[in-house]
Structure formats: structure tokens, C-alpha cells
Amino acid sequence: MRALQAYRFALDPNSVQLADLHRHAGAARFAYNWGLARVKAALAQRDAEQSYGLTGDALTPVPWTLPALRLAWNAAKRDVAPWWDECSKEAFSAGLDQLARGLKNVTDSRKGTRKGRRVGFPRFKKRGKARDSFRYTTGAYGPAGDRRVKLPRIGWVKTHEPMGALTARLADGRARLLGATVSRTAGRWFVSFTVEVDRTVPAGPSRRQRAAGPVGVDLGVKHLAVLSTGETIPNPKHLGSALRRLRKASRSYARSKPGSAGRRQHAARLGRIHARVAHQRRDGLHKLTTRLAKTHTSIVVEDLHVAGMVRNRRLARAVSDTGMAEIRRQLTHKTGWYGSTLVVADRWYPSSKTCSGCGWRNPSLTLADRTFTCQSCELVTDRDLNAAVNLCHLVAASTSETVNARGGDRKTALARRVPVKREPGTATAGQTGSASPQGEAA
Ligand SMILES: [Zn+2]
Incomplete structure (x- = not known):
């Protein structure tokens, strides 16, 4: 594969290189904005022409694709950007490419061939606000x-x-x-x-993976994750101190005056620490997801949002939410590579509030309760472990083969009550070898 x-x-x-990097990112933004202005002008021109009754080839063409935009740019660059030769042509091309993708999304969205929310028309990129990239x-x-x-x-x-x-x-x-x-x-x-x-991709789980079976993963803030096997994966080193700095930086930011220079500085500092925390967690998650994808048949994780809403507040919530998105992204590729399956629990599945021993629910479980105590079967267990075991049960109840083939169609009590959703994209990567998991789109 x-x-x-x-x-x-x-x-x-x-x-010197730093200045060059900024210059190239600026060139990409310049070409993007120039192309967008050109497109808008051509559209306005067309509108006017149509009002005179012109049609078809008589109308002004709109450079809507990358080749068309490139052609227009190369004809105009000497006039609009006499400094064009100072940057790699790739930088301008990158800006135009981004614009062409944005325009294609608009077309696809209008035609209904693009999933998701309706896409708005591309907007101009502002220096200092837009992401610097080429x-x-x-x-x-x-x-x-x-x-x-x-x-x-x-x-x-x-x-x-x-x-x-x-x-x-x-x-x-x-x-x-x-x-x-x-x-x-x-x-x-x-x-x-x-x-x-x-990559040589196995057709299905190995004997070792089948022996280990499925595993439920509960992401936390105190620990990186708790597995249904009972194992607790600690946070990466130094994350604790980074989190403390993050908390402090958020407070200083909140106290600074809106619009002030101090606020800008606080914002920059906050952004740096945020990025650092995200990197450290991502690193730890990479090690974890590789191991899980290699050693288990299925990996069951919670859907986004719920975990955040129910279990964490403020900072903790933001951190755990990004972790959740990241672990899913990583597992989407890795399960495809190692013959395992990613299962995402239903958004409303109460993994924390359900007893992993007997299925009794405790609707009054609060954020502060770190231990789950069952009033029906008297099970007493760690809250996160209980959640992880419940996630694991989702797959165990409907055998991993069935989940692999048909998601939650199997009519077991638990699977019916809690439909198991398969992650799109991993569906048949292992079997057909045709689907290639997308890497991080930077
Ligand atoms: Zn119980």
C-alpha cells in the first residue's frame, strides 16, 4: 500500500534566512490576494457584460483554476510585483494554489458535491492575521x-x-x-x-493482536490516557510544568487591557506555550497510538465534545479536546497500516456514568468524582478506568470481525443501544490496499 x-x-x-522565510510567506499571501482581486474584478465585469446581453465566449473569462491563475500571474507579475524575482516562484504558486482550492470548494459546495457546511467565498488574507506559509x-x-x-x-x-x-x-x-x-x-x-x-499492510489482525483483543482508551489531563487493560499512560515529561506556565500565562492575558501592547505580548506568549503543550502531548500520543495499533484488534475511543463537556472544564477541556482530535487522526492512519480497526463510540454514550461491571447508570456522577461506585453490583473502580472498560465493551459485545465489516449492525443488546460508528477512511484500507490514509495536511 x-x-x-x-x-x-x-x-x-x-x-538572514528568517527574513527570507517571512518574505516568501509574504509573497504567497501577495499572490493569493492579487489572484482574489483579479477573480472578483472579472466576476464584476462579467455581471456588467451580462446586463448588456452578452453571453458565452463574449464574456470576460474568470481565472478560476490554478493553470488559469498562473497564466494571469505570469503575465502581470512584472507590473504588480517588480520584486518577484527575489522569491522562489514556488511561493507565488503556493498562494495561487491555495486560492484555486478555495474557489474549487465554492464550486463544489454550490453543486452539492462537497460535504459539510456551505463554503463561503475566499477572503483576502491580512498580514499578521493569516497563517504564514508557503x-x-x-x-x-x-x-x-x-x-x-x-x-x-x-x-x-x-x-x-x-x-x-x-x-x-x-x-x-x-x-x-x-x-x-x-x-x-x-x-x-x-x-x-x-x-x-x-507500506506492506497486513490483511487483518495478527495472532498477537487477536490474542490481545480490543482496547478502550480514555484520554485525560492528569494522565495521557487510561487503557481498559488497567494500564495508565503517564503524561510526557515536563508537560506538568508547561501546563502550570500555561495557566499563569492565561491569567496574565485575561488581566491585560484589550488593545494594549501588553496584551499582544501576553497573547504571543500564551500562543507559544499552547503550541508547546500541544507538541508534547502529540509526541506522547504518537508513541501510544503506534503501540496500540500494533498490539490490538480494535481501538475504541470516545467521540469529541462529550468527553470535554462532561468531564473537564476550561483549560483541561481544551487540552483534552485537542488530544482527542489528535489521537483519532493518528489512529485513522495507523490502524490501516497495522491491520487493526478504529472504533469511535457514539457521541452520547455515557462511558463515565455507566458501570463497567453490570451496566447500571449513575446519572448524578459529577466532575469531582474520581471513583466510580456502583450501587447495583458494588463495583468500586477508578473513574477513567471504568470509562475505558466501557469503551472496550462496545466492541467486545459485537466481536471485532463484525465491527470490521459492518459497524454496529450486529444485534447485541449493547451494540444496538449504542451504535458503534466506524471512522471513515479506515474502512477498507487494510483489505483493499487502495485507500491511502492522508498524512497531516499542513
Ligand atoms: Zn455495577
């Missing part, structure tokens, strides 16, 4: 050795971490570079390589 995967590394640019898809970009990245027109930029995992795969042909996105998050620059990786 060919899978798309992303490898992301923090960059450590020198001051992308290379052609040319001599890529890792140059273990600790440096070659970025055309910018140079060899150092990375903060070694890129061995990626360079080894590229060197022996197991992976192919498709593109590199350079972006800025919370004041730091990152490069994210999109890579096509060859």
Missing part, C-alpha cells in the same frame, strides 16, 4: 543531510531535530518526496514534508 505521510521538523534559521512542490528542495533542509532561494536551513527517520527512507527508496510546506506557528518556523511511503 502507498500511504501519504507527513514528517514535520522545527527549523532553526539564521537571521510550499515547494518542484525544484531542489528536501533534507540535505541529517540536520539541514535545502529550501530553494533561501538556502540550507538547520533543523532543531535530526531527520534520520525520513532521510533513511528516502535514501533506500521506500519513500518519495511530494512537497514541502514551510509555515510559522506560535513564532516558530516548521517544515512539513509530504511523503509517499510504501
Whole structure:
């Protein structure tokens, strides 16, 4: 199976390179905004022409696709951006590509071929507000050795971490570079390589996975996760102190005066710490999800929101929500790679309030109750463990094969009461080898 995967590394640019990175992100934004203005002007022109009774080919064409936008840009760039030669053409192309995607989403949304909420017309990107990013898809970009990245027109930029995992795969042909996105998050620059990786994917769970069976995962804030096997996965090192700093930074931010310079500084600091906490948790989750996908038949997680609403407040909730999204994203790919299945519990399934021993419900369980005490079978257990075991029961009740094939169709008492939803995208990745889990779209 060919899978798309992303490898992301923090960059450590020198001051000249830093200015170049900003310049390239600015160029991408410039091309995007220029293209959008052009599209809007052409649309207005067309409206006017139609009111005179013109139709068909007589109307002004609107550059709606990437090739059309590129053509228009190349004809105009000498006039509108005399400095165009200072940046890689890839930067402008990236901006136009983003615009073309936005326009396509509008078309698809209107035609009804795109799922989700109706897509609005693209809007202009404001400097300092829009995300700084640009992308290379052609040319001599890529890792140059273990600790440096070659970025055309910018140079060899150092990375903060070694890129061995990626360079080894590229060197022996197991992976192919498709593109590199350079972006800025919370004041730091990152490069994210999109890579096509060859993977041998098992047709189903191995004997070892079948022996271990399904596992329920309850994400927390105090611990990274509690498994239905009884195992508690501790948080990554240093996360505690980062969380304390985060709490302090949020307070200072809240106390600062709106619109003041101090507020801007507090916001930047808060953003940096947030990013750091997210990175640390993501790292820990990667280790956990790889292990789970390799050693169990199914991994059962809760749906988003509910866990946050029911069990956590404020900061804790935000942290656990992002963790939940991240663990699902990671498991979506990894279960496909290792022959296991991801099961997402129904949004309203009360995993915390149900007794994992007998099914009795305790509707009055509060946030503060760290222990679950059953008044029916007298089970006393840790709250998170109880939730994890309940999640695991969702699959155990309807055998993993059935879940693999038909989701929650099986008519067992629990599965009927609690429909099990399969994660789209993982559906047949293991069996057919055709679906390739998308890597992180940077
Ligand atoms: Zn009970």
C-alpha cells in the first residue's frame, strides 16, 4: 500500500534566512490576494457584460483554476510585483494554489458535491492575521543531510531535530518526496514534508493482536490516557510544568487591557506555550497510538465534545479536546497500516456514568468524582478506568470481525443501544490496499 505521510521538523534559521522565510510567506499571501482581486474584478465585469446581453465566449473569462491563475500571474507579475524575482516562484504558486482550492470548494459546495457546511467565498488574507506559509512542490528542495533542509532561494536551513527517520527512507527508496510546506506557528518556523511511503499492510489482525483483543482508551489531563487493560499512560515529561506556565500565562492575558501592547505580548506568549503543550502531548500520543495499533484488534475511543463537556472544564477541556482530535487522526492512519480497526463510540454514550461491571447508570456522577461506585453490583473502580472498560465493551459485545465489516449492525443488546460508528477512511484500507490514509495536511 502507498500511504501519504507527513514528517514535520522545527527549523532553526539564521537571521538572514528568517527574513527570507517571512518574505516568501509574504509573497504567497501577495499572490493569493492579487489572484482574489483579479477573480472578483472579472466576476464584476462579467455581471456588467451580462446586463448588456452578452453571453458565452463574449464574456470576460474568470481565472478560476490554478493553470488559469498562473497564466494571469505570469503575465502581470512584472507590473504588480517588480520584486518577484527575489522569491522562489514556488511561493507565488503556493498562494495561487491555495486560492484555486478555495474557489474549487465554492464550486463544489454550490453543486452539492462537497460535504459539510456551505463554503463561503475566499477572503483576502491580512498580514499578521493569516497563517504564514508557503510550499515547494518542484525544484531542489528536501533534507540535505541529517540536520539541514535545502529550501530553494533561501538556502540550507538547520533543523532543531535530526531527520534520520525520513532521510533513511528516502535514501533506500521506500519513500518519495511530494512537497514541502514551510509555515510559522506560535513564532516558530516548521517544515512539513509530504511523503509517499510504501507500506506492506497486513490483511487483518495478527495472532498477537487477536490474542490481545480490543482496547478502550480514555484520554485525560492528569494522565495521557487510561487503557481498559488497567494500564495508565503517564503524561510526557515536563508537560506538568508547561501546563502550570500555561495557566499563569492565561491569567496574565485575561488581566491585560484589550488593545494594549501588553496584551499582544501576553497573547504571543500564551500562543507559544499552547503550541508547546500541544507538541508534547502529540509526541506522547504518537508513541501510544503506534503501540496500540500494533498490539490490538480494535481501538475504541470516545467521540469529541462529550468527553470535554462532561468531564473537564476550561483549560483541561481544551487540552483534552485537542488530544482527542489528535489521537483519532493518528489512529485513522495507523490502524490501516497495522491491520487493526478504529472504533469511535457514539457521541452520547455515557462511558463515565455507566458501570463497567453490570451496566447500571449513575446519572448524578459529577466532575469531582474520581471513583466510580456502583450501587447495583458494588463495583468500586477508578473513574477513567471504568470509562475505558466501557469503551472496550462496545466492541467486545459485537466481536471485532463484525465491527470490521459492518459497524454496529450486529444485534447485541449493547451494540444496538449504542451504535458503534466506524471512522471513515479506515474502512477498507487494510483489505483493499487502495485507500491511502492522508498524512497531516499542513
Ligand atoms: Zn455495577
